[in-house]
Amino acid sequence: MRVSHLRQGTDPCPLVRIRACVRYHWSVQAPPQHNPSESRPRQSPSSAWALATLLVITALGLTFRLWDLGTLPPSPDPDELSIGYNAWSILETGRDEFGTPYPTAFRAFGEYKRPAFIYAAVPSIALFGPTTWAIRLPGAIAGTLTVPVLYALAVSLFGNRAIGLLAATGLAFSPWHLQFSRGAREAAFITLAVTLLALCLTRATTLILGTSTTGVLPRRVHVWAAGAALAMLLAMYSYPGGVVFTPLMVGASAWILRSHLRRTALSWVIAIAIVGVGAFPLARQLLDGRVGARFAQASLLNDVDLQKLATKRIERDVQLGIPWILDHPYALAARRAVDAYAGHFNPTYLFTSGDDQPRHHGTDTGQLYLWDAPLILAGLVILARRRTHPAYQFTGLWLLIGPVPASLATEAPHAVRSIVMLPAWYLAGGIGAVAIWNRLRTGKQARSNQFASPTITSQVPAWRRRVAPVIAGVYLSLLVPTVTYYAWATTRYYSLEYAPYWLDGTLEAFAYAQSRVDDGTFRHVVIPSHTQAIYLYALWETRYAPSRYLGHGGTGQLDRATVAPLRFDPFEQRVVSWPDEPGSTDTLSAFLKIDGRQPPSRARIVREVRDAGGEVRVVLFTLPA
Incomplete structure (x- = not known):
């Protein structure tokens, strides 16, 4: 019904006029901006129910990570023992195994390990002694803490607790995440650090976009910027890939805020100052070669087979008198990097077999569960459709830049180097699950805050509302046995079949x-x-x-x-x-x-x-x- 008709008094019913105006408002006009200082509208599920559910999910995630922690995986591998013995040595003597006092890079096997996990293992060994359980405990705790942080990130991004709970549940029982948070792996710490970085960037961006272009930014923006800087440092000191990935994530956030960079200059200065001071030891290590040691070991450019292939091709090109530039080692490495990048989106790698190293995935599973695929696919469709909205841009860019560190190295796709993508995969899965449910049940898209996109409503047939619970039940009847089988097969077969790798x-x-x-x-x-x-x-x-x-x-x-x-x-x-x-x-x-x-x-x-x-x-x- 046209508003002009209402103004002419052709409709005598006030209720009809009100309904028509509401429909006109949502279908034509842009939704009003939400002021962060005002209370958010009531969401479903309620905050108390969501918090209780999150606590249960986190407790179950902790249980999955602590169960038989000292004996599954069956034995600590050399990397775990390097972390454990160096942590014990720091505790007892203040020096690492080479005699270096309180290093910021542990020489280990020549790759110069990042120090975060080793220093985190010091109090664990002090409490429980030099045992395998004590080495692995910090990883289990870091992995468990990532679950509620991912929930907070999803709520901050999309203003929807259901997406947060679904993403947190996926991560809590993820075979990829469980594998690396049950062992003494730096991957558990960088996953936590990257999720914290995303949360701080999102909170700051939400406050910035919720303030008028002429208004003064809240001081909380500077606080979140400082938090992002600290999370960035944690990522850098957790795993070498953090040096490559975190600037890309910050760059993605800056691109989203490109029209607000001038008014956020102070926040950027604060963050850059914190990172500059905190990363000073890394800068020294870059100059003396310690930072480059690990990159040199894994770099595509230092791959012996690639160098031999390039030499043979160049010799043949010279003999034939044709240009050899396309067979230069850099050109071959670039082509392999593109192939490695694409390999991290390979469904076989993600959902069925995982990467080539059995220490990186569980028994009879990929990096993710097979039944994660439909939800993630639906989420990717939503991300593509809403690519102009900041929240979906940020999540999509996260997935796109996630494989970059791993693509520059050998042995791709690689589950450790690309684990920074993992939270974004479960955000996509949560988006997809809620979108499917709302579309079937209510005809609505997921509720979102000012950082995302408007809610769109439509009428749906009654049969679709009745079918939605049935579809959800069928999906759970497939997913729950899959998770159960993963847990059963891992405890029953993993130690028997993969013992040589440990x-x-x-x-x-x-x-x-x-x-x-x-x-x-x-x-x-x-x-x-x-x-x-x-x-x-x-x-x-x-x-x-x-x-x-x-x-x-x-x-x-x-x-x-x-x-x-x-x-x-x-x-x-x-x-x-x-x-x-x-x-x-x-x-x-x-x-x-x-x-x-x-x-x-x-x-x-x-x-x-x-x-x-x-x-x-x-x-x-x-x-x-």
């Missing part, structure tokens, strides 16, 4: 070796150094005091010669030439069976230690005199 059995081998030294059977234990990190298993299992280890020179002994032995009585890790190795009845050799390696034929086996899957992992033997 070097399971190695700790038990050194416990046995130490017991034979203690009872006087042997005086020395030789560890062949075909696996560089194996010494950490001996240090950890025998509870070798860091002060005692540093008294022998620590791992810094390796710097004294090109091929130096690493001695910590009664153990010695060194390069061994078995044909020339003299025999001795008081020396026990601990040989790790990996990569097809076998002990020497003249070995007299004392014991074979098997992993959880029944395979021989370590052979303990002597050589005849």
Whole structure:
């Protein structure tokens, strides 16, 4: 009904006139801007119900992360032991395994680990001792905290608690997130840091967009900007990829606020100052090469196979007299980077098989559940349709920039380097789920705040409202058994099938070796150094005091010669030439069976230690005199 008709008095019913005006307002006029200082309209579900549900979800997420934490995965891998022993050494001596006092980058295996997880493990080891459970506890806590932070982010973005609860639920039981928050993995910390960064950026952006262009910005904008800077620093000190990803996320936020940059200059100055001061140690490490060490190890440009391929192609191009610029290593690396980038959106990688490293995903699953796919697909459709609205822009840009750090490295798609995408996947899933439900049930799109888009209503047939609960029930009947099977298969099969990837059995081998030294059977234990990190298993299992280890020179002994032995009585890790190795009845050799390696034929086996899957992992033997 036209408003002009109402003004002419052609409709005598006031109620009809009011309804017509309301319909006209929502269909023609833009919705009024919401003032952040005013109370938000009542949302469904209610805040009390949503908070109670979030607490239950978070508690269940914590339970999933703490259950059998010390034994599943079956054994700490070298990276976990490096974190654990360095944290123990910091606790006891204030130095790392090389003797460096309170480092901001831990040398470890030459890749210079970021310090956040190691320092977080210090109080855990102080409380619970040097155990596998204590090493992994900080990751489980960080993973659990990410769940309510993601809820807060979704509510801040879309003003909808249902989206927040769905996103938080997805993350709480995500096979991708569980895998990295149950082990001592820096990935758990960078996921938390990136989600906090997104929350702070979103809160600041919401306040900015909710203030008139001529008005004074609330002081809370500066507070959230400072919080974003601190979250950015946490990401940078958690994992090397944070140095690449976080500036891209901040850049995405700046692009959304491009018309407000001048009036937000003070907030940017505050944030840049905090990051500049906090990142000063990283700047020093960039100059002395420590920051570049990890990038050099994983960079596409340093891939040996790529360099060989480029050399062969260039030689052939020169012989044929054709331009070789397209076969330059940079050109080949660029093409591989594009392929790696696209691989992170591969449905097979995401929903069925995961990446090529079994330590990065659970049993019989991809990085996400298969039944996440329909909701994420629906969410991507909504993101594309509403790409002009800031909230959807931010979420979409998050997904687009997420694979960038991993695309510059080898072994792509890579679940660790691209885990910064994970919260955005579940935001998309929450958007899709609520959009489908509202479309079927009420004909409405998801309620949103001024940072998103207007609510649109329409009439729907009654049969669609009746069908909506049925569809939801069918979906849950598929999803719940999938999650249950994941938990069951992981506890039943993971340790058996993937034990070799965790070097399971190695700790038990050194416990046995130490017991034979203690009872006087042997005086020395030789560890062949075909696996560089194996010494950490001996240090950890025998509870070798860091002060005692540093008294022998620590791992810094390796710097004294090109091929130096690493001695910590009664153990010695060194390069061994078995044909020339003299025999001795008081020396026990601990040989790790990996990569097809076998002990020497003249070995007299004392014991074979098997992993959880029944395979021989370590052979303990002597050589005849």
